[in-house]
Amino acid sequence: xxxxVDEESGEAGPLDLTPQASRPQRRARNPFSVVVLLLVVAGIxxxxxxxxxxxxxxxxxxxxxxxxxxxxxSERFRVVGTPLPGLVETRLDGQAAVVxxxxxxxxxxxxxxxxxxxxxxxxxxxxxxxxxxxxxxPPGIGSLPSAAEDGWYLRTDHMVVKHDNDYRGADxxxxxxxxxx
Amino acid sequence: xxxxGYLLAGWGITLVVFGLYGWAVVRRGRRMAGSVPEGExxxxxxxxxxxxx
Amino acid sequence: xxxxxxxxxxxxxxLLGLTTLxxxxxxxxxxxxxxxxxxxxxxxxxxxxxxxxxxxxxxxxVPMAVLTYVAFLTCAVASAGYLLKRGVWxxxxxxxxxxxxxxxxGLVLVTGSIWGRPVWNTWWEWGDVRLMTTLVLFLxxxxxxxxxxxxxxxxxxARRAAIVALVAVLDIPLINRxxxxxENRTLHQQSTLAELKIEDLTLFTLMLGFVVxxxxxxxxxxxxxxxxxxxxxxxxxxxxxxxxxxxxxxETLDVDExxxxxxxxx
Numbered sequence: 216x217x218x219x220v221d222e223e224s225g226e227a228g229p230l231d232l233t234p235q236a237s238r239p240q241r242r243a244r245n246p247f248s249v250v251v252l253l254l255v256v257a258g259i260x261x262x263x264x265x266x267x268x269x270x271x272x273x274x275x276x277x278x279x280x281x282x283x284x285x286x287x288x289s290e291r292f293r294v295v296g297t298p299l300p301g302l303v304e305t306r307l308d309g310q311a312a313v314v315x316x317x318x319x320x321x322x323x324x325x326x327x328x329x330x331x332x333x334x335x336x337x338x339x340x341x342x343x344x345x346x347x348x349x350x351x352x353p354p355g356i357g358s359l360p361s362a363a364e365d366g367w368y369l370r371t372d373h374m375v376v377k378h379d380n381d382y383r384g385a386d387x388x389x390x391x392x393x394x395x396x
Numbered sequence: 397x398x399x400x401g402y403l404l405a406g407w408g409i410t411l412v413v414f415g416l417y418g419w420a421v422v423r424r425g426r427r428m429a430g431s432v433p434e435g436e437x438x439x440x441x442x443x444x445x446x447x448x449x
Numbered sequence: 450x451x452x453x454x455x456x457x458x459x460x461x462x463x464l465l466g467l468t469t470l471x472x473x474x475x476x477x478x479x480x481x482x483x484x485x486x487x488x489x490x491x492x493x494x495x496x497x498x499x500x501x502x503x504x505x506x507x508x509x510x511v512p513m514a515v516l517t518y519v520a521f522l523t524c525a526v527a528s529a530g531y532l533l534k535r536g537v538w539x540x541x542x543x544x545x546x547x548x549x550x551x552x553x554x555g556l557v558l559v560t561g562s563i564w565g566r567p568v569w570n571t572w573w574e575w576g577d578v579r580l581m582t583t584l585v586l587f588l589x590x591x592x593x594x595x596x597x598x599x600x601x602x603x604x605x606x607a608r609r610a611a612i613v614a615l616v617a618v619l620d621i622p623l624i625n626r627x628x629x630x631x632e633n634r635t636l637h638q639q640s641t642l643a644e645l646k647i648e649d650l651t652l653f654t655l656m657l658g659f660v661v662x663x664x665x666x667x668x669x670x671x672x673x674x675x676x677x678x679x680x681x682x683x684x685x686x687x688x689x690x691x692x693x694x695x696x697x698x699x700e701t702l703d704v705d706e707x708x709x710x711x712x713x714x715x
Contacts, residue, residue, distance in 0.1 A: 248598040255592035259585060266581045274576070274633040293576065295633060300493050333570030337491060337498040343636065375569045378500065380638035382487060382647040389492065398486065398501040399567045406506045406563040407477070410513070410556050414665060417552050421672045425457030428679035436682035 274343065278322035284348050284367065291347050294369060295377065296324065297392050300338040301362075303355035307370075314353045316362050317342070318392040323363035327353035329372045336376060339389035346371030457675035465668050472661035479654040480508040487651075506564040508654050512662040514557045518621055520550025520666065521590065525618035528611035540607040541677035543614060547593050549669045554587045569636050578631045582624040589617035603684065 277296035280287070296317030303314040310329050317324050326344065336342065349370045356362050397403070487504035488497050527543035530536070561580070562572050574580060593613050597606065628637050641647050647655065 245598060245600055248595050248600075251595035252592060252599065255588050255595060258588045259592075262581060262584055262588065265575050276633065334567055335498065335500070335570070337496065338494060339491060340498060375571045375574060375636055377636050378568055378638055380641040380644065380646050382504070382641060382651050399503045402503060402563050402567055403481075403505055406560045407480075407509065409559055409563075410509055411473075413552065413556055414669075418669060418672070421669065421676055422457060425672060425676045425679060426455060428676060428683055429455045429457065432679050432682040432686055436686065 277317050277319040277324045280348075280369070281322055281324055287348055289347050291345065293343055293345050294324070294371075295319075295341060295343050297341045298336065298338050299323070299359075299361055299392075301359040302332070303358050305353070305355040307354065312353075314355050314359065314368075316359055317344075317369070320392055323361070323365075325353060325356055325359075325363045325365075325368040327368055327370050328374055329370070330374075333374050333376045335378075336374070339391070340379070341377040343375045343377050344369065344371035345373035457672045457679070462668065462671050465664065465671065469661070469664040469668050472657075472664055476508065476654070476657050476661045479650070479657055480505050484508075484650045484654050500568050503564055503567045504651075506560055508658040509662065510557060510560040510564055511655060512658040513553050513560065515659065516662055516666045517550055517553040517557055517586075518625070520546045520553055520670075521586070521614075521618050521621060523670075524550060524590075524593075524614045528614040531607055531611045532615075535604075537678075537681050540611075541674055541681060543607075543611060544597060545670055545673040545677050547590055547597075547610075547614060549666060549673055551587065551590045551594060552669075553666070554583070554590065558583060558587060565636075574636055576634065577636050578627040578634045579624055579637045580635075582620055582627055586617065586620045586624060589613070589620065593617060 274293045274295055275283070277294060280292065280294045294317070296319050299316045299318055301315060305312055305314055305327075307327050307329060311331070312327050312329050313332050314325065314327050317326055326346075327349075328344065328346075333342065346369050348367055350367055352364065352366070353368045353370075356364060356368075484505070486502045487499040488501060489499045490496070491498055523546040524543045527539045527546060531539035531543060558580075561583075565574075566572050593610055596613060597610050599606070601609075628635055628639050632639075642655075
């Protein structure tokens, strides 16, 4: 099938008019397209800067966060872990908070999360929290069935649920951790 | 049904965007088809016949 | 009925369109009525947990994500084909698949965000590697489309766009493997299908989603390709008309000149 525009064809008789047709177009600039192009470049730069900036909030598993607690000090970071059964609703510095325990393997860490937990927050379903280490014990910690109670807790204010990849209903497995796991 | 608003938003936006985009493409095609000689419409080799899909 | 001679439609494409619409109706039936929500009973607390009905968004989000890869990979292959062969068919295919792919990619980002709000508890997470790389892919191909609309000499424009597509498509392996390579930098779960952690009607509906959105993709590609072909044909037709006009002008001039010379010789 023949191409509608024959790029190689020089069939112009005594006159070669093809350059004349394209010259004015090459000079023309569609301002809308140029603005969109610039916005796209600016968007990519913004995303890269934002991502690199956010990368400083490193994801730590609970056991890593516990092992580097001294180095982290009051630095803000992300922590990934699985909540153990048990949740205490309380108040911390005049704000509503929930207290629970996170685990990875047999390492535990207590958490005081400011605000409501995520809608699908459940024991056994991993969460990613943002916050920092605080020395002391959060209120209501004694009511939890298996708290770390090691003199430290994570004070967090941002919670997202890290959903698993299991859609098998009754056969689905849960993350298991905690002492004796 | 839980999360009905999210479901309606997700499915609704998808179907509306596909519908609008599909309509825009077909409309562009109709506008252009009239200004191109019949023999250069790739999916038609002669009037009334169809060799495309 | 639309006249075949004045549209991008044909009996075949109409049959495809009709099949797609029936498929979409079937998919909606399975996604909303025949499948169960994702609900499990917690072994310790006895409470219900899972994604509940939000799982029904995955029947469109996941197939569209995979078709986004297909569209942009098609664009890359066609771009490479254009750079090697310089044929219009390759260029039109590349442009069509980039445009359809960008629509799909935008919808993947939007539906993912809508799913993420109830399931993850956030509309957007800047620290998530898969979200970031997908957003970058969307921006790269938006740039590709803007570049194609910037007026330039057609062959040069096609060449530039082909190079941009071949660079942009390198983002796809990063998106796809990000959940394995940066497991702790993404909220996205690892592949469900690869580990076969899905079964029965849920699996069937997801597969049906791949087929139906595949049909949507095929229908859009077909019509968008034909529009691109018409654009090239129209451009060629206009140039041919301009040449014919100039020839006619020159012939008139030659005749006038000849008449003038003859007249001058008198």
